[in-house]
Amino acid sequence: MQVGGNDMPIEFVQKPRIRNTYLRFRDCTLVVVARNRKSMQKALDRHRNWIAKHYKQVRESVRLFDSNAIFYNSARHAVKYEPSGSRPRSEISEGVITVHARSPEAANRHILRRMIAETQSMAGEMAYRKAEAIGKKPRSVRARRYRKWGACKSDGSITINFCISMLPSDLQDYTVSHEVAHLAEMNHSRSFWDVVGMLCPDYKALRKRLAAYDNKWREVIPAVNPAKSSDSGNSGTETQNTQELLPFQHL
Numbered sequence: 001m002q003v004g005g006n007d008m009p010i011e012f013v014q015k016p017r018i019r020n021t022y023l024r025f026r027d028c029t030l031v032v033v034a035r036n037r038k039s040m041q042k043a044l045d046r047h048r049n050w051i052a053k054h055y056k057q058v059r060e061s062v063r064l065f066d067s068n069a070i071f072y073n074s075a076r077h078a079v080k081y082e083p084s085g086s087r088p089r090s091e092i093s094e095g096v097i098t099v100h101a102r103s104p105e106a107a108n109r110h111i112l113r114r115m116i117a118e119t120q121s122m123a124g125e126m127a128y129r130k131a132e133a134i135g136k137k138p139r140s141v142r143a144r145r146y147r148k149w150g151a152c153k154s155d156g157s158i159t160i161n162f163c164i165s166m167l168p169s170d171l172q173d174y175t176v177s178h179e180v181a182h183l184a185e186m187n188h189s190r191s192f193w194d195v196v197g198m199l200c201p202d203y204k205a206l207r208k209r210l211a212a213y214d215n216k217w218r219e220v221i222p223a224v225n226p227a228k229s230s231d232s233g234n235s236g237t238e239t240q241n242t243q244e245l246l247p248f249q250h251l
């Protein structure tokens with residue numbers, strides 16, 4: 001269904017015995033519980049404005065990170081900065097990432113490195129396993145900062161955007177499946193999507209959901225590198241006695 005220029009995914013749950021029709025959003029998918037398709041259509045027409053308003057809200061509320069927190073393994077984690085003279089390190093426990101580092105900038109770099117390394121091992125493991133299922137083997141799998149969710153070159157090397165570590169796990173699965181499928185089909189033809197479907201049966205809905213996160217990671221990219229940020233000359237930040245860290249935003 002087209003809403004505000006976007007193709008909104010709909011999940012129809014048929015319950016032949018119910019009288020009313022129910023509408024709710026799960027992520028960016030509109031879930032409609034109705035007696036039959038006719039009742040669903042009626043509800044979609046009648047509540048068009050409500051749907052448009054809420055769809056806009058849920059799309060805007062999908063975030064990869066916010067102030068003083070990052071999404072890690074799909075869950076929001078508060079980030080705490082602890083000044084420390086030794087090598088940067090971090091611990092993760094119950095929704096908090098504590099980073100020990102010389103400066104907030106060093107802490108930010110450490111988080112970035114850690115997320116890239118962990119995404120690489122997670123995506124790598126998943127990609128090799130999925131590739132084996134279709135009789136292929138990637139030449140390499142790398143996670144890094146990237147302008148797209150992922151890519152697969154004709155030599156079989158796969159690149160994955162480290163920001164997938166912030167996505168719900170089913171969307172990570174789709175992203176990796178997509179790139180692995182390119183090992184079999186170097187295009188977006190019907191047979192390519194057939195391969196994706198073998199690796200990730202729910203890919204159609206996931207692909208639409210992933211679109212809601214597009215551009216979200218773009219906000220992350222320029223800020224992770226304070227050297228390139230416009231006000232990076234602000235030397236006062238190093239000595240700022242901040243206990244909280246704004247991950248991926250300029251400090």
Ligand SMILES: [Zn+2]
Nearest residue numbers: 178182187188
């Ligand atoms: Zn592709």
